[in-house]
Amino acid sequence: MKYFSSSFYYVRYSTLGKIIRETYRQFNWKVWLLSVIFIALYFINQFIHLIFRLLDAVFHRNHLKQKITQPVFIIANPRSGTTFLHRLMAMDEERFTYTKYAHTFFMTSSFVQFYYVFRWIDKKMFRGIISHSLNFLDDKFWGGWDDVHAMGFNKAEEDELVFAQAMMSVGVMMPFPYLHKIAETNFLDHQPDDVRKGVMDFYESCVKRFVFRAGKNKTYLAKNVMSTGRFKTLLERFPDAKIIYIARHPYESVPSFASMFTALNKIHSPQIADTDPPNKSWAQLGIDFFKYSKEMRKSIPASQFIGLNYDDLLADPQGTVKKIYSHFGWSTSENFLAKLSKEETRSKTYKSTHEYSLEQYGFTKQEIYAELGDMMDEFGFEKEF
Secondary structure, X not given: OEEOEEEEEEOOHHHHHHHHHHHOOOOOHHHHHHHHHHHHHHHHHHHHHHHHHHHXXXXXXXXXXXXXXXXXXXXXXXXXXXXXXXXXXXXXXXXEEOOEHHHHHOOOXXXXXXXXXXXXXXXXXXXXXXXXXXXXXXXXXXXXXXXHHOOOOOOEXXXXXXXXXXXXXXXXXXXXXXXXXXXXXXXXXHOOHHHHHHHHHHHHHHHHHHHHHHOOOOEEEEEOHHHHHHHHHHHHHOOOOEEEEEEOOHHHHHHHHHHXXXXXXXHXXXXXXXXXXXXXXXXXXXXXXXXXXXXXHOOOOHHHEEEEEHHHHHHOHHHHHHXXXXXXXXXXXXXXXXXXXXXXXXXXXXXXXXOOOOHHHOOOHHHHHHHHHHHHHHOOOOOOO
């Protein structure tokens, strides 16, 4: 559905309709309740977002002239270090502008202005009490995710919520056990041209509005794990984009992806086994992402693309970032290098406490290697059998 034009607001309501139909075809009171909350919050978010976009039309009309030049997209399968790399590169604030989690709810110039005013009032009048309170809420709401995907209102975050607002993100399937039945959100590149255009009109408009107020003379830096299924569409809209791709061993990333995105299934539908279609389909999506990314990488000019190994990123974060900068011909400031060095020291104390296995989701290493062996060989991943 379009409001005035797809660049103003775009929603593919057919996806929401399919979620609702699947929910009420079967009785599961937990899923029913979750769907009511989800729909209510979705339309509240949409209503507020529309208000901010109308304010843009009045007070920030020049956002229409904003150019998005050589944006940088960090893309990989989920659970492959994109958040870590994004937050390392985001420390180069002289070069990049990037969304924080709070920005992604209402990605407009007006909301960014509101965000700045709010922070100024909090600092000058309330001595940071509101910021400290939000940090406290971050720990309460997202603290349990720190070892999976550290989140917080004031932390650098991917812009996937924009695609979720358009109902064209696989993330909207996360609360529901229907991924095996509703697959249209998986690959934007496979959707009809009018859908791809509508989604990208909306996305580009969001990026322009954000950059116009947050950093009009800077490069937009985004990381988005679900954009594996949008390689083609992103490059058609931003032909001068830079792509940073991170590959993690599929024996680790595929089950980790499935475990993270089926967490709610285990709460509202514990009777569903990991090898059943609602859960196994997430692992299969991880495999499909790997296969598609290999095909798309062939069509990206070497000057606009760099592939990285996840293990190398963890072993040498600063060296990996320097490698990226060298590849794209970017300079590094002393201030940025100092921040990198400090962050590298801190990150080396991190150790994940989670372990996942392919067998948990009904796959064997032999099956994965049969499908992804060429990619594994390319990045030096052992087949281990």
